[in-house]
Amino acid sequence: MRQLMLLRHAKSSWDDPLADDFDRPLNERGQRGATAMGDWIRSKDLAPDLVLCSAAARTVETWERLTLEAEVKFSPGLYHAGPDRMLTALQKAQGARVMMVGHNPGMGALAAMMVRNAPVHSRFGDYPTCALTVAEFDIDDWADLAPRRGRVLHFLTPHDIENASPHA
Template identity: 45%
Template sequence: MKTLILMRHTKSDWSTGATSDHARPLNKRGTASAAALGDWLRARGWLPDEVLCSTATRTRETLAGLRLDASVRYLDELYHADPDTMLAALHDATGDTVLMLGHNPGIAECAGLLVRAPPADDRFHSYPTGATLVARFPVDNWSAVTWGSGEVADFIVPRDLTD
């Protein structure tokens, strides 16, 4: 059994004058949301042993805010990746529980394609900043994961934790 934690970066700051979209950092709410999500992951026992993370500043800062102890691979191809690119990256994963940290719209599309049935939360379809899906796959190797083969184990958005 493999477990995927599919997380969109938390709220970024559009007012910083970052020189590029790739360099845009988190805002205060995003920093607080990342910490809350890390606490939630620990409380629920969803602890990754491997992280696949986009190289963007906001995904790196989200990951840092989670305060996790896991092997990390920063992948350029996860920056604004489409679902097929994300699935290909997942197929190369080696951990039993993998956190993939990326961006919309690809991450929302990927989440919708991976699970047999969506969670009973309307926000799943828009995948707001910080949205986190935990899905379980009845496979021994990530390369066996196909679209529609996952079962939802958990889903959260930071507003449920910080408001």
């Protein structure tokens, strides 16, 4: 079995309209969202073995604010990558649980492509900032990763975490 975690970067800042898109940092809401998502991941004992992360400032900062321990590979090729390029990168991965941190529209398209059934959640289709899908695949090697074979274990957004019951 292998588990795949697909995380879109947290909310980025548009404070400097002249800044290069690749260099945009997170805004305050994004910083809070990424921290909350990291707390949730730790609470579920879902830390990844390997992280494949776009090298853009907002994806790197999202990863850093999760404060998880894992091997990380930053890749400029994942910046605004489409689902096919992301799938190819994942098929070369190692470890039982791999996280990819990237951008829309590719990340949302990849999540929809990889799972058999979409989760019942109003935001899965638009895959908002800092959305996370955790899916399980009945494979022994990432080279065998293929579309429509994943079973969704979790899909959530920082908004879901903020609004969760303390008894959940």
